[in-house]
Amino acid sequence: DGGITQSPKYLFRKEGQNVTLSCEQNLNHDAMYWYRQDPGQGLRLIYYSQIVNDFQKGDIAEGYSVSREKKESFPLTVTSAQKNPTAFYLCASTVVGDGYTFGSGTRLTVV
């Protein structure tokens, strides 16, 4: 079955450390998105990519980086510059008019 896979489900980061969240889809979708979710704040867009080798900043891109070397993959790196990274991170992919298909999320905690 086609879908979108995020890993790991839980991730712990030490202060000053970079961590990378994986997002892989086999839906043949061109567009992929990363969102951050904090309690009571809904979904906030971090980065998105509508085609391979191209991506755009969302509303809260500072402290994050992405790459899109393959259509299927859109990894997100949380850098040490992100001072408050503890959150639930969601990856999604889509085609126009179809809505998003979401992964199951990664919960990142700073220890």
Place this chain on the structure above:
Amino acid sequence: AQSVTQLGSHVSVSEGALVLLRCNYSSSVPPYLFWYVQYPNQGLQLLLKYTSAATLVKGINGFEAEFKKSETSFHLTKPSAHMSDAAEYFCAVSSLNTDKLIFGTGTRLQVFP
């Protein structure tokens, strides 16, 4: 520019009662509209979508929504709430010329026995 407003961050109903979650949108072009449900520690799951076909859209788990252009609304309803409906619900809008969704801030539904 497109936007979505969900009225009420929390809604509580008794089991068996009507569920009504409100969503109003703003769009300068004909919109596509979506409702998603999120259970704790999970991703969002598509409940239903409106893409300019029938104005009354039926989704999964007994939910439906009606597109009302004159009221710029897309409210989500279910005739009889079940305990398993307790979750957070998000309304979203996009249009023909973009794949990016604009999300509302979500409504948390509680169902009491």
